[in-house]
Amino acid sequence: MVKPLMLLPPMLFAGLAVAFWLGMQREDPDALPSARAGEIAPGVALEPLDGSTFETADLREGGVKLVNFWASWCAPCRAEHPNLEQLAGEGVPIYGINYKDDPENAVSFLKELGNPFVAMGADPSGRTALDWGLYGVPETYVLDREGRVVLRFAGPITDRVMDSRIRPAIAEARD
Template sequence: MTRRLLLLVPLVLFAGLAVFLYRGLNHDPVGRESALIGREFPAFSLATVADPDVRHDASLLAGKVTLVNVWGAWCPTCREEMPQLMALAEQGVRLVGVDYKDTREAATEFLDTLGDPFAVNLFDPDGTLGFDLGVYGAPESFLVDRDGIIRYHHTGAIRPENVEQEILPRVQRWRDD
């Protein structure tokens, strides 16, 4: 009897390997978790898109739960998520933009046409803050709690279902915390 069972070993091994590889087929490595979850928002000192003379540092994020959105006028997916960002702002979520590898002209035109949901828009033409955030393709969004700790990371466009299911509940949770 045990000899018979031993014959099944290759089949079991094959099935295990097939399941493992099949899962790999549907696994999207782009959506992996940020290395910065649970860590402090990186230090920065950047001017705003609106005014080259106004500079902000990480104290901008203190005291309020904020969604930091890394975007650029050159990025079509960023255009796609603007209605969702507008909706979030309307529901009272504080948004801070990081205008990533962009020009002031293009960014201003973008905001004039699509609306401006951001409380502040940091201007990051060299992508230095983007680099410290580990951004590898806009848009990316980071939820930062009142103590300036990154709590949640979203890669790619924020879709309407992301707003309802992921972002608003988390904003609420970190506000209550």
């Protein structure tokens, strides 16, 4: 005769297996929800970084642009940097927001790796990041010509991400 408690472990295992399977069925497991998608980009309140800064109006006018939150202490930011340089070389304007970083370290980071930003500013308190709904660095937003958020991508921009997410979002923003 089987004791009811002996059935508990296999039933728990089966329940967990079903839960994991259902979780894997999501359309894009890497995507994080964004309350900002389709909305005009929030304002920015930045301090100058190496003599450079930009204003909210810069993000709400002109053509397609990227806004990239980064920090010198962030290893994934270092990993994504060559791809930002590549996008900048292709003529994509990228605005950089240095997040909770020492200004000297941030400037050294850019001197070492190159500066892909048309303009940049510092967010030492993290207030602007909160307004944008930042999860962490690096995080990149694709904005259309009116400053509307087309895509929010949390994490480093890899070659795969450039081809599957960033470039299609840039194309969508241009339409």
